[in-house]
Amino acid sequence: MARSEAIQGNGTKSEEIRAQYKKFIGRKILFIFSSIILIVITAGISATLGSYSISVVEVYSILWHGLFQNPETTKEIVVWDLRLPRILLGILAGIGLAIAGTAMQGVVRNPLASPYTLGIASAAGFGAAVAILLGAGFVTGQYLIIANAFIFALLSSFIIYGLSRRKGATPETMILAGIALMYLFSAMTGILQYFGEAEAVKEVVFWMFGSLGRATWDKLFFVFVILAICVPILMSKSWDLNTLGAGDESAKSLGVNVEQTRVVCFTLASLVTAGIICFTGTIGFIGLVAPHMCRMVIGGDNRYLIPASGLFGAALLLGADTVARTIIAPTILPVGLITAFMGVPLFLYLILRRRGEYW
Amino acid sequence: MVQLKVKDVTFSYARVPVLKDVRLEVATKEILGVLGPNGAGKSTLLKCIDRILSPQKGCISLDGLDITKMSRIELAKKIGYIPQSISHVFSATVFDTVLMGRRPHLGWRTSEKDTEAVLETLQMLHIEDLAMRDVNELSGGQMQKVFIARALTQEPDLLLLDEPTSNLDIRHQLEVMHTIKSIVRKKGISAIMAIHDLNLAARYADRIIMMHNGTIFSDGDPAYVLTRENIKRVYGVDAEVNYNDGRPYIVPLKPVKHDEGGSG
Numbered sequence: 001m002a003r004s005e006a007i008q009g010n011g012t013k014s015e016e017i018r019a020q021y022k023k024f025i026g027r028k029i030l031f032i033f034s035s036i037i038l039i040v041i042t043a044g045i046s047a048t049l050g051s052y053s054i055s056v057v058e059v060y061s062i063l064w065h066g067l068f069q070n071p072e073t074t075k076e077i078v079v080w081d082l083r084l085p086r087i088l089l090g091i092l093a094g095i096g097l098a099i100a101g102t103a104m105q106g107v108v109r110n111p112l113a114s115p116y117t118l119g120i121a122s123a124a125g126f127g128a129a130v131a132i133l134l135g136a137g138f139v140t141g142q143y144l145i146i147a148n149a150f151i152f153a154l155l156s157s158f159i160i161y162g163l164s165r166r167k168g169a170t171p172e173t174m175i176l177a178g179i180a181l182m183y184l185f186s187a188m189t190g191i192l193q194y195f196g197e198a199e200a201v202k203e204v205v206f207w208m209f210g211s212l213g214r215a216t217w218d219k220l221f222f223v224f225v226i227l228a229i230c231v232p233i234l235m236s237k238s239w240d241l242n243t244l245g246a247g248d249e250s251a252k253s254l255g256v257n258v259e260q261t262r263v264v265c266f267t268l269a270s271l272v273t274a275g276i277i278c279f280t281g282t283i284g285f286i287g288l289v290a291p292h293m294c295r296m297v298i299g300g301d302n303r304y305l306i307p308a309s310g311l312f313g314a315a316l317l318l319g320a321d322t323v324a325r326t327i328i329a330p331t332i333l334p335v336g337l338i339t340a341f342m343g344v345p346l347f348l349y350l351i352l353r354r355r356g357e358y359w
Numbered sequence: 360m361v362q363l364k365v366k367d368v369t370f371s372y373a374r375v376p377v378l379k380d381v382r383l384e385v386a387t388k389e390i391l392g393v394l395g396p397n398g399a400g401k402s403t404l405l406k407c408i409d410r411i412l413s414p415q416k417g418c419i420s421l422d423g424l425d426i427t428k429m430s431r432i433e434l435a436k437k438i439g440y441i442p443q444s445i446s447h448v449f450s451a452t453v454f455d456t457v458l459m460g461r462r463p464h465l466g467w468r469t470s471e472k473d474t475e476a477v478l479e480t481l482q483m484l485h486i487e488d489l490a491m492r493d494v495n496e497l498s499g500g501q502m503q504k505v506f507i508a509r510a511l512t513q514e515p516d517l518l519l520l521d522e523p524t525s526n527l528d529i530r531h532q533l534e535v536m537h538t539i540k541s542i543v544r545k546k547g548i549s550a551i552m553a554i555h556d557l558n559l560a561a562r563y564a565d566r567i568i569m570m571h572n573g574t575i576f577s578d579g580d581p582a583y584v585l586t587r588e589n590i591k592r593v594y595g596v597d598a599e600v601n602y603n604d605g606r607p608y609i610v611p612l613k614p615v616k617h618d619e620g621g622s623g
Binding site: 013014017018020021024105106109110111239240242243245246247248249250252253254255256257295299300301 | 411431448450451459490
């Protein structure tokens with residue numbers, strides 16, 4: 001009698017945990033769907049803003065009709081060829097940078113890591129500076145700056161890959177090497193700027209600010225392909241990233257090839273980042289703020305955190321770009337400046353509100 | 360029942376040898392206590408057995424299979440490892456942490472069977488009430504149980520525990536040791552645990568190896584290993600050894616002066 005009661009007691013307890021866990025997962029899925037809705041709303045608002053006024057309803061109707069026929073009227077052309085590429089680049093860049101940030105934080109087990117921790121931004125900046133100031137690069141023509149930025153960004157990750165092959169892919173090796181590379185490339189860019197023509201130097205500075213204004217359908221396609229390849233692979237590694245969070249020894253004992261996981265994830269994160277910033281310049285803070293905000297709401301499980309922070313990052317970047325376009329209209333500010341201004345207070349707020357050491 | 364063979368294993372960090380030609384066999388369903396002063400090589404031995412570290416020389420085999428020829432996943436299905444200190448940087452619930460133990464068995468999605476395994480283990484260790492808590496908020500004893508639970512959901516044949524009772528108060532030390540003992544008996548698995556407390560080892564281990572400067576100094580049942588002479592030679596401590604129900608209990612008296620022998 002007493003025994004069967006005890007078993008029943010345990011049974012209900014298990015049921016209780018099961019229900020709680022289900023609710024816990026449900027909350028994460030709800031967050032992911034809310035982020036998607038947030039993107040759709042922000043995109044709609046963003047498409048109405050600009051020197052040519054078009055209402056929200058009109059925008060959605062133009063988008064719907066544009067799926068079946070080529071844009072003809074001025075409104076249709078403004079929406080389809082000017083505003084939509086910019087919005088889509090904002091979404092893709094937001095997704096990519098936020099996911100790259102989440103992955104990097106997991107890889108180096110440090111919540112302060114970002115897509116740029118490994119020096120990728122200053123390497124891309126140096127590549128662009130070489131193209132703009134010296135006119136030298138890997139290709140010629142209109143893609144000179146982009147190709148240079150992309151290749152130099154990847155170069156910095158290859159150097160870190162090489163170092164981790166020799167010294168072991170530990171977070172310490174990677175962060176230290178990243179800092180060293182960041183200073184190296186910044187210094188080299190500095191030298192080029194010091195001897196450069198004033199106009200060209202200004203162009204380099206502008207490039208680095210990070211902006212969605214250079215969006216075209218061709219570029220979108222390229223970014224889309226990179227994301228379509230890298231993001232699913234990163235998501236498939238989410239279990240392994242979770243175990244890395246418990247420490248290398250635990251991860252190894254759970255059957256994870258720790259070094260390989262690190263190398264694969266940081267290579268993919270670098271590829272995503274390079275593929276985005278070669279078109280936009282460095283857009284800061286999305287890769288830091290989006291993952292942190294999501295962690296606060298849904299916790300650290302990468303299976304949900306990666307998609308959630310990607311989508312939330314997209315909404316955040318789109319929102320920032322909308323502010324950048326309207327705050328002192330008709331002048332359009334580079335979105336990279338706005339993300340920093342939005343990011344810092346947001347970050348300070350998070351620090352004040354945090355419960356644990358991090359969250 | 361798993362058969363572990365450690366043969367002539369040598370391991371060095373940089374050029375400092377930590378393990379020197381260590382030989383060890385574990386075959387029966389037993390709790391093996393690994394004793395020895397700081398730096399004797401206890402933790403290193405455990406890490407080599409789970410291939411967290413790779414020995415420069417020698418061979419470790421499980422059921423006749425060289426562990427370097429096994430995949431990490433295969434190894435994780437046979438050996439569960441509970442590290443000495445765990446620091447989680449990011450928050451994770453107890454449920455999710457224990458679920459990680461299913462990693463060797465699952466793909467991206469978890470199945471009903473995995474959830475079942477987690478619930479069962481939580482129940483066995485009496486930590487169901489912690490299920491939705493954040494691991495970073497737990498006390499030392501609770502955390503130790505969570506990590507034992509994680510290792511158990513791997514369904515291993517061999518548990519490796521690196522000082523499971525360090526930093527625990529006396530009640531939690533006994534609780535954790537009791538838990539380990541009852542699991543080993545119930546599941547018919549073996550456990551190897553590095554431990555500092557001679558009396559806990561004497562009480563809970565079926566067999567003890569005492570390590571000294573990277574070698575196994577003495578190997579046998581607690582009464583055989585824990586003698587005044589051995590404790591003096593290995594730890595450099597004068598101690599009184601008494602017996603209670605055939606198990607020794609040790610009253611440490613004073614450190615031995617260096618010229619009288621000792622670990623140096």
